[in-house]
Amino acid sequence: MHLPSLGRIRALAVLAVLFTASVACAEDRPKVTLVMKSLANEFFLTMKDGAKAYQKEHPDDFELVSNGIKDESDTGAQIRIVEQMIVSRVDALVIAPADSKALVPVIKRAMDAGIIVINIDNRLDPGVLASKQLSVPFVGPDNRKGARLVGDYLASRLKAGDEVGIIEGVPTTTNAQQRTAGFQDAMEAAQMKVVSVQSGNWEINKGNAVASAMLNEYPNLKALLAGNDSMALGAVSAVRSAGRSGQVQVVGYDNIKAIAPMLADGRVLASADQYAARQAVFGIEAALKMLKGEKPEVDGDNVIQTPVDLVVGKQ
Numbered sequence: 001m002h003l004p005s006l007g008r009i010r011a012l013a014v015l016a017v018l019f020t021a022s023v024a025c026a027e028d029r030p031k032v033t034l035v036m037k038s039l040a041n042e043f044f045l046t047m048k049d050g051a052k053a054y055q056k057e058h059p060d061d062f063e064l065v066s067n068g069i070k071d072e073s074d075t076g077a078q079i080r081i082v083e084q085m086i087v088s089r090v091d092a093l094v095i096a097p098a099d100s101k102a103l104v105p106v107i108k109r110a111m112d113a114g115i116i117v118i119n120i121d122n123r124l125d126p127g128v129l130a131s132k133q134l135s136v137p138f139v140g141p142d143n144r145k146g147a148r149l150v151g152d153y154l155a156s157r158l159k160a161g162d163e164v165g166i167i168e169g170v171p172t173t174t175n176a177q178q179r180t181a182g183f184q185d186a187m188e189a190a191q192m193k194v195v196s197v198q199s200g201n202w203e204i205n206k207g208n209a210v211a212s213a214m215l216n217e218y219p220n221l222k223a224l225l226a227g228n229d230s231m232a233l234g235a236v237s238a239v240r241s242a243g244r245s246g247q248v249q250v251v252g253y254d255n256i257k258a259i260a261p262m263l264a265d266g267r268v269l270a271s272a273d274q275y276a277a278r279q280a281v282f283g284i285e286a287a288l289k290m291l292k293g294e295k296p297e298v299d300g301d302n303v304i305q306t307p308v309d310l311v312v313g314k315q
Contacts, residue, residue: 030091039068050277072202092287096121120283141308143178146272151186160191162222200231207231211238223249263313
């Protein structure tokens with residue numbers, strides 16, 4: 001019988017040790033789950049891609065699981081995803097909630113199970129969190145400030161007294177409320193007349209329907225302010241269908257890739273860039289810090305501010 005050489009036995013032993021060590025290392029990595037809103041929205045696809053790229057750059061630091069819902073307002077589906085993550089015993093949850101209040105109970109269950117929770121994109125309602133005695137850091141931009149930047153730029157292209165309409169996101173979300181408030185701040189300061197505020201549910205088709213209705217009801221409408229670029233895409237289509245291209249200005253928020261050619265040719269006047277590819281990364285970094293027992297650097301309102309900048313199109 002042929003027996004393996006001593007050298008081969010030693011080599012196999014070394015490989016076994018290395019394999020065992022690599023498995024142990026993989027098992028030691030914390031599991032971080034990223035839960036987003038609709039992956040039909042380019043903004044969240046960009047966010048997902050940014051998170052995956054960051055994990056590939058830091059493969060030994062954490063394991064990433066990404067999830068998203070089909071429709072922006074499908075709160076029930078997002079709650080079920082979080083429940084699944086609780087059962088899976090993930091270490092951290094980075095979530096862009098579909099609803100600022102409805103997600104709080106399941107967030108509490110996750111935290112009671114020992115899961116670190118970081119809130120991104122759309123802020124969970126501070127009052128509801130306080131009623132549950134929960135402290136959840138919010139990582140994201142000042143949406144009101146970003147919308148004000150866009151609104152001020154639009155106002156510089158209009159004149160006092162002009163009629164404008166606001167296409168709002170899902171009205172139960174804090175970021176939709178804040179963006180609408182920012183638009184209204186700008187319009188009030190410039191003495192514009194906001195004739196209608198209606199929800200487009202963050203979606204292209206609903207944004208198109210709302211814009212079409214506003215254009216029909218208000219023949220003197222001069223601008224449509226959309227709470228995200230998906231709704232702005234729908235508004236652009238509505239303006240074209242109404243035969244009012246060049247007469248009604250459209251602005252958005254998010255600076256998704258699909259809006260770039262419309263900024264370039266003037267169909268969209270401006271948007272706000274909140275850096276989708278980095279937003280989830282900021283949240284993941286905060287989660288990893290907390291998993292190490294460190295405190296993230298938050299302001300007095302438990303917020304880690306991230307950048308938001310005005311993006312303008314054809315001058």
